[in-house]
Amino acid sequence: MNEPALKRGLVVSLVVNLFLVCSIAGGAWRWWASERAATAAAMAAQPRGLRFAADELSADQRRAFRVGLRDARRDAAPSLQAARDGRQEVLRLLGAPELDRAAVADALARTREADKALRARVETSVVDFAATLSPEDRQKLVSGLTRRSTLGLLPPAQPKP
Numbered sequence: 535m536n537e538p539a540l541k542r543g544l545v546v547s548l549v550v551n552l553f554l555v556c557s558i559a560g561g562a563w564r565w566w567a568s569e570r571a572a573t574a575a576a577m578a579a580q581p582r583g584l585r586f587a588a589d590e591l592s593a594d595q596r597r598a599f600r601v602g603l604r605d606a607r608r609d610a611a612p613s614l615q616a617a618r619d620g621r622q623e624v625l626r627l628l629g630a631p632e633l634d635r636a637a638v639a640d641a642l643a644r645t646r647e648a649d650k651a652l653r654a655r656v657e658t659s660v661v662d663f664a665a666t667l668s669p670e671d672r673q674k675l676v677s678g679l680t681r682r683s684t685l686g687l688l689p690p691a692q693p694k695p
Contacts, residue, residue, distance in 0.1 A: 584656070587678035591671055599663050599675075606659035613651040620645030 588599035607614070623641040627634060660679075664672055 584660070584679075587681075588675060590674040590678055591667075595667070595671065598666075602659045602663045603656065606655050610652045610655040613648045613655070616648035617645050617652060620648055 585600055585603055588596045591599070620641055624638060624645065627638045627641060664675055667675060
């Protein structure tokens with residue numbers, strides 16, 4: 535083989551190999567990015583809220599949990615309405631031409647008390663339900679509350695390495 539043909543073959547081989555390496559790297563990056571996006575989408579699609587905290591329990595237990603929550607919310611309907619009315623009052627007072635700080639503070643205090651009463655009723659309902667569960671089922675409920683609840687319960691602190 536003569537030297538120009540050998541150089542041409544070497545250049546062609548280098549170009550083909552470079553194309554293959556870049557194709558493999560690009561495909562791997564796209565696969566990694568799509569897997570990461572799919573994982574993020576699955577996490578975002580997970581339902582949130584207190585009513586989904588019992589999803590790991592049996593169907594009868596889930597039903598009892600949701601009925602208890604519904605009853606607690608019905609019992610606390612006056613507190614819920616008072617909290618809504620209080621928020622509307624705060625917005626109305628803040629939008630008034632003259633700001634009455636005392637009235638805003640009073641409306642905020644009433645709203646806060648109504649929110650606390652509502653929260654207390656719902657939390658009591660959850661505790662009452664948990665008292666009926668076996669220790670294993672309570673662990674499942676705790677897991678669901680940690681992942682899906684808006685009760686302000688945080689997952690256990692992770693030890694720092």
